[in-house]
Amino acid sequence: MARTCDAVVIGAGIIGASVAFELAKRGYVTLSVDRLPAAGYGPTGNSCAIVRSHYSSREGVAMAYESYFYWADWEEHLGVADELGMARFEDSGVVITKSATGHWRKSVEHYRQLGVAFEEWDAQELARRCPLYDVGTFHPPKRPDDPAFRDPPLAPLEGAVFTPQAGFVVDPQLATHNVQRAAEAAGGEFLFRSEVIAIRERHGRVAGVELADGTAIDAPVVVNVAGPHSAIVNRMAGVEDDMRVTTRALRHEVHHVPAPPGSDFGRHGITTSDGDLGIYFRPEGADHILVGSEDPECDPREWVDDPDSFDRSITERQWEAQVFRLARRIPTLPIPYARRGVVDLYDVSDDWIPIYDASSLPGYYMAIGSSGNQFKTAPVAGHLMGELIDRVEHGQDHDDQPVSVRCRHTGLALDAGFYSRRREIVATSSFSVMG
Ligand SMILES: Cc1cc2nc3c(=O)[nH]c(=O)nc-3n(C[C@H](O)[C@H](O)[C@H](O)COP(=O)(O)OP(=O)(O)OC[C@H]3O[C@@H](n4cnc5c(N)ncnc54)[C@H](O)[C@@H]3O)c2cc1C
DSSP states (O other): OOEEOSEEEEOOSHHHHHHHHHHHHTTOOEEEEOSSSSTTOSGGGGOOOEEOOOOSSHHHHHHHHHHHHHHHTHHHHHOOOOTTOOOOEEOOOEEEEOOTTOHHHHHHHHHHHHTOOOEEEOHHHHHHHSTTOOOBOOOSOOOTTSTTTTOOOSSBOOOEEEESSOEEESOHHHHHHHHHHHHHHTTOEEEOSOOEEEEEEETTEEEEEEETTSOEEEOSEEEEOOGGGHHHHHHHHTOGGGOSSOEEEEEEEEEEEEOOTTOOHHHHOOEEEETTTTEEEEEETTTEEEEEEOOOTTSOOOEESOTTSOOOSOOHHHHHHHHHHHHHHSTTOOOOSSOOEEEEEEEEETTSOOEEEOOSSTTEEEEEOOTTOOTTTHHHHHHHHHHHHHHHHTTOOTTTSOOEEEOTTTOOEEEGGGGOTTSOOOTTSOSSTTO
């Protein structure tokens, strides 16, 4: 006999769990299905989980700023106690270097319009607040084998922009488990080690899913939150022809290095987005630093056709690119012989802006294309998808009359139409992890 529920959510990453939670709160009996053994075991678990407001678009900044208030009061948002404990938000603040990419200017413009608190620092102030930093400019980002890589900086940075309401979540997998527990408390169910292999249809509308073990699940609503497998799941649903924006998997390395001995970066360092060098970095544990790439043009992009088969080892070429760049900003950085870090996949859309939308198949929805930058926004994405699905299921034609969602904390309006699968590529995007 087929199982029945109101909504199947494919994927139990941080966004998938948040969508399930918000639907369950709205009275839907949800079933979250994930092929992995637990919530947040996919890319979410390897996320740097940085919570920062700088995005290139008004919607991006509004969503990210709103998300800060959820993370800052996580228990209040979820309203449950998890037996594993609650994920901790580290209020480190975030500094963006004023790089020649100019992306920071777009963010500052949106900060002013949306009321995001920020401070502008000149290079001297940056040196005072971040005493480990060389505040010279190294732009444009280069590969370590470029003869100019080791050139001394010719000028100081123009400065930096600091947002105090920002930081990172210490344990992204635990955070996802927390959301699972909240969704369960609201009536949702989770099924692990279960792979969706087909989307079922009846009379031109979604009718549920089929699992690899042959189980059929009946549901009038199915939501694709499958991360780097999103395109595969869309193909099962046959909805790709109607989409102007598509998604594909991109390999990404994050490296883990010791902070300079005797420094307090691990405890008091400021999370930094350094477009001048093409990297981002943040404190990790008591005395380490995580460093990731902001996808500068000189770094080849490693697109992955099969998300079940990619190289999970840290490569010497990317380790050197990211860690040596970090050593330009922090000249006292000790560079260890052993390479440590994580390798995982981003689910990247054509313009690096997510798709939060319905589809050409009634009852089938997508929260995909998170492009390496939507951990932070997951609670807001859950709210947005909950509203969108509920209103479309009650008759609103979202393609003609895009759903607008009111943010719970900031009161800002979010136009869900911005995330449409049918949008024109957003030309002002950074086309990188910055969104
Ligand atoms: C290395 C790295 C660093 C990052 N750093 C940051 C950061 O600092 N800040 C930030 O905001 N964002 C960051 N991100 C992005 C962020 O982590 C993701 O946007 C977010 O975690 C995506 O969550 P998700 O719910 O879409 O799913 P994912 O975590 O991608 O999970 C998708 C789930 O779907 C399941 N699934 C797929 N196909 C099927 C199927 N057919 N049947 C059943 N289950 C299926 C998978 O098993 C998986 O568990 C980073 C990402 C990576 C990889």
